[in-house]
Amino acid sequence: MIQKKTVKQIIFYSAILALWQIVAMLKIWPPYLFPSPLKVFDTLVHGFMDTTFIFGIIISMRRLLIGYGISIVLGGLLGLVMSKFKTVEDTLGGLVLGLQTLPSICWLPLALLWFGLNEKAIIFIVIIGALFSVTMATYSAVKNLPQLYVKAGRNMGARRFRLLIEVIMPAAMPPIISGLKQGWSFAWRSLMAGELLFLNLGLGYLLAMGRELNDMSQVIAVMITITLISIFTDKLIFGRIELGIRRRWGP
Amino acid sequence: MPAMLKIENVTKSYAHNGKRLDVLKDINLEINDGEFVCIVGPSGCGKTTLLNMVAGLDFDHTGKILHRGEPVGIPGPDRLMIFQELGLFPWLTVQKNVEFGLKLKKMPSKERAKLAREYIDMVHLTKFKDSYIHQLSGGMKQRVALARALVLDPEILLMDEPFTALDAQTRDSLHDELQKIWSRTKKTIIFVTHNVREAVCLGDRVLVFSSLPGAVKASFLIDLPRPRRIEDEGLMKHVRQVLKELKFEIDKHFHEEYDTKEDS
Ligand SMILES: Nc1ncnc2c1ncn2[C@@H]1O[C@H](COP(=O)(O)OP(=O)(O)O)[C@@H](O)[C@H]1O
Numbered sequence: 001m002i003q004k005k006t007v008k009q010i011i012f013y014s015a016i017l018a019l020w021q022i023v024a025m026l027k028i029w030p031p032y033l034f035p036s037p038l039k040v041f042d043t044l045v046h047g048f049m050d051t052t053f054i055f056g057i058i059i060s061m062r063r064l065l066i067g068y069g070i071s072i073v074l075g076g077l078l079g080l081v082m083s084k085f086k087t088v089e090d091t092l093g094g095l096v097l098g099l100q101t102l103p104s105i106c107w108l109p110l111a112l113l114w115f116g117l118n119e120k121a122i123i124f125i126v127i128i129g130a131l132f133s134v135t136m137a138t139y140s141a142v143k144n145l146p147q148l149y150v151k152a153g154r155n156m157g158a159r160r161f162r163l164l165i166e167v168i169m170p171a172a173m174p175p176i177i178s179g180l181k182q183g184w185s186f187a188w189r190s191l192m193a194g195e196l197l198f199l200n201l202g203l204g205y206l207l208a209m210g211r212e213l214n215d216m217s218q219v220i221a222v223m224i225t226i227t228l229i230s231i232f233t234d235k236l237i238f239g240r241i242e243l244g245i246r247r248r249w250g251p
Numbered sequence: 252m253p254a255m256l257k258i259e260n261v262t263k264s265y266a267h268n269g270k271r272l273d274v275l276k277d278i279n280l281e282i283n284d285g286e287f288v289c290i291v292g293p294s295g296c297g298k299t300t301l302l303n304m305v306a307g308l309d310f311d312h313t314g315k316i317l318h319r320g321e322p323v324g325i326p327g328p329d330r331l332m333i334f335q336e337l338g339l340f341p342w343l344t345v346q347k348n349v350e351f352g353l354k355l356k357k358m359p360s361k362e363r364a365k366l367a368r369e370y371i372d373m374v375h376l377t378k379f380k381d382s383y384i385h386q387l388s389g390g391m392k393q394r395v396a397l398a399r400a401l402v403l404d405p406e407i408l409l410m411d412e413p414f415t416a417l418d419a420q421t422r423d424s425l426h427d428e429l430q431k432i433w434s435r436t437k438k439t440i441i442f443v444t445h446n447v448r449e450a451v452c453l454g455d456r457v458l459v460f461s462s463l464p465g466a467v468k469a470s471f472l473i474d475l476p477r478p479r480r481i482e483d484e485g486l487m488k489h490v491r492q493v494l495k496e497l498k499f500e501i502d503k504h505f506h507e508e509y510d511t512k513e514d515s
């Protein structure tokens with residue numbers, strides 16, 4: 001079955017590439033607006049050889065990991081506090097829910113005024129991008145936790161911190177993981193949006209540069225790179241975590 | 252020597268449509284060390300509530316609950332509850348579930364792994380020690396819950412309709428096993444059930460609860476030899492007596508569906 005699927009995929013992508021090559025060869029649009037796949041491949045290889053793409057990836061990933069890491073810690077704590085204290089839930093809860101609807105890039109002007117045109121501003125955007133998803137996911141996971149697990153834990157002598165670490169957190173993990181996954185994709189989008197508007201090396205910047213230089217093959221090469229990174233992180237990191245959860249909790 | 256468990260004038264009420272509704276009223280009970288007590292009663296008569304109070308999971312009541320003469324406090328592994336829905340932890344393997352309470356007691360990991368293994372062996376789940384809970388059948392889950400509780404060496408074991416959801420064969424074999432374990436470990440067991448035959452088969456004493464407010468309506472000593480089996484003819488005399496009391500209660504509150512037959 002898997003092989004059949006792979007064959008289909010190979011045919012599908014080859015067809016896209018062939019069609020793309022044919023349209024490019026028809027020269028309906030000038031090559032700088034509609035480059036051939038070979039040209040894009042060439043740019044991709046070139047970008048990696050002269051290290052601009054590699055540095056772009058490293059710089060972007062660094063921002064993403066720092067920002068995302070901070071929003072996991074912060075969002076986890078916020079969500080936990082919201083689920084445990086009624087006053088916080090009634091006040092901060094509504095605010096978080098409201099802020100979640102605001103696209104994180106809208107925070108950029110504020111970030112620029114606060115931090116200036118620098119690394120801090122863009123990391124701030126990434127943090128905001130993931131923060132509210134992580135907060136809401138942690139909050140609702142802990143809030144809707146089956147009380148049975150908590151009772152069972154207390155029954156066997158778990159209290160306070162041990163109860164939190166040994167029972168509440170693991171029991172709430174499946175919905176929290178989906179929140180983390182959503183947070184990751186929001187953080188990634190925020191990063192790209194921020195980098196596009198922000199003239200400092202990174203994947204988004206390489207994308208913007210391609211446009212500035214009227215170099216469509218660079219634009220597409222960077223787009224492909226970004227897509228591949230997204231797919232890899234999704235499959236390798238979250239795919240594995242979700243598999244682990246399914247193995248434990250069952251389908 | 253004080254009784255293993257003494258319940259004195261315990262009344263419990265919940266807020267209900269703005270009023271206080273008594274769920275349990277003036278419960279008086281004494282349970283001896285090593286006794287196997289079964290409780291039957293219409294649903295909603297407060298059986299689960301009573302077990303929760305003994306376990307310390309529900310403490311808002313009047314009257315006294317004394318464990319060896321001391322008021323019961325916060326929940327602890329000396330009074331362990333096996334919940335109706337079990338509450339096994341799906342994120343842990345069978346082995347780790349059984350080790351859970353030992354870990355809380357800060358037992359060194361080697362020692363607790365060994366002890367947990369002994370109890371897993373005792374309930375015949377050796378082959379499944381590394382399985383996760385969702386991979387087990389209903390009867391196997393019951394066995395894990397039993398092992399998870401017994402490994403902590405509780406003085407009182409509280410079992411809330413544990414075998415209700417099982418098929419008859421699995422239930423019979425768990426009856427055998429529970430009686431064996433009980434005669435070996437001499438735990439004090441309070442066992443709530445819907446099934447009168449099961450109560451008579453397992454208990455030294457069967458208590459019939461009345462409903463709304465719940466109270467001990469009648470108490471029957473079952474002095475039949477052990478091990479008993481659910482199909483033993485000798486049980487029938489007691490079953491009939493208990494049923495008579497219970498039926499009276501149920502007719503009083505006829506809205507409840509009741510399971511008094513052999514069971515399918
Ligand atoms: N937290 C609660 N708040 C209000 N009423 C409750 C609560 N828990 C139980 N009750 C009520 O108390 C009564 C006894 O419940 P329970 O102890 O679960 O009965 P049983 O186990 O005998 O079926 C029921 O009528 C139920 O509706």
Ligand SMILES: [Mg+2]
Pocket residue numbers: 298299300411
């Ligand atoms: Mg009940």
